[in-house]
Amino acid sequence: MTGETSPLRAFLVDDEPLALERLQRLLAAFPEIQIIGAATDPTTAVATLNGSDQQPVDVLFLDIQMPGMNGFELLARLTTQPFVIFTTAFDQHALRAFETNAIDYLLKPIEPEQLERALKKLGRLRPIVKPDWQRNPALPELLRELTASLRKGHASYPNRIASRIGERIMFLPLDDVTHFTAQDKLTFAVVNGRSHCVDQTISDLERRLDPAKFLRIHRSALVNVDWIHEVNSWFAGRVALTLKDTHHTQLTVARDRVRTLKDRLGI
Missing domain, CATH: 3.40.50.2300 (Response regulator)
Structure with missing residues (x-):
């Protein structure tokens, strides 16, 4: 041109x-x-x-x-x-x-x-x-x-998501993503403790991903329920999750999300 x-x-x-x-x-x-x-x-x-x-x-x-x-x-x-x-x-x-x-x-x-x-x-x-x-x-x-x-x-939903590293595009299998987290206006997909930047908000991901697999537990976190290892109840109704990854990552559940989490997990 x-x-x-x-x-x-x-x-x-x-x-x-x-x-x-x-x-x-x-x-x-x-x-x-x-x-x-x-x-x-x-x-x-x-x-x-x-x-x-x-x-x-x-x-x-x-x-x-x-x-x-x-x-x-x-x-x-x-x-x-x-x-x-x-x-x-x-x-x-x-x-x-x-x-x-x-x-x-x-x-x-x-x-x-x-x-x-x-x-x-x-x-x-x-x-x-x-x-x-x-x-x-x-x-x-x-x-x-x-x-x-x-x-x-849409019934099957996407099975992988893109993350760009410089000029390279990496495709992350969603089965391997333990959770998504938002920090400093950026969103990351976490795979075995390693964060990969994705160009979507947590709200976008919540809407687009399989709701049977990914659950919003906080305004800045979306967890893959298949990776939940333990649910730990704290004082004052607080709940934390321990994941199955090698780092045993812990995620805090917002109070207004606890009931939804327990219903999803049948507890």
Whole structure:
């Protein structure tokens, strides 16, 4: 992309405010992109994108997994189809994303190099011309099938999560994650005592992960119930958990979470 061409108009959709803010900051470094709108609510995004006063969008940065309406369902509701760059924290939907002929697929946490690669790929498509796949009358049916497939897939939930180390992406099996913890505005997945940074809040993880497996025990902690070894009651109704990891990690349970924990464990 060169400075002689007008910026590409971009719209961003992600239900995670932190992820949306991060993407906006990253895109600010690329003068070839002009952000003309953003939304954390997919319903609001559809109304805005289909609005008569909305500027034409060249590229849509779109999260795949969102509550209420996933990314494929959002696309199915648009009156015109922009180019799409999908973003998601879980890699299991990559092939489905490419089936829709998306420009690229960015795994969260998105890094500048990753974003630059996608934008270069998009730049090679100038001038922006609606490709045949966007005019294909079968596209709505394809998007409905992808939506149904994604919703069906929610029953199994993701089985691994991404953690970025420099330019490398490590995939952590969720079975190995003993707990998630939040510290200093960062979230970490802990595997055998070692912390791995993930680009999601505890609340995001609580909503997206299998509730039969991961339980919120504190505003800053989510535990894998399969790793609980002991439940220890302290004075004044306080409860602590001891995990099965080699460090015998102890986690404090918030008072308002004790009843839920005991119900889950059948005690």
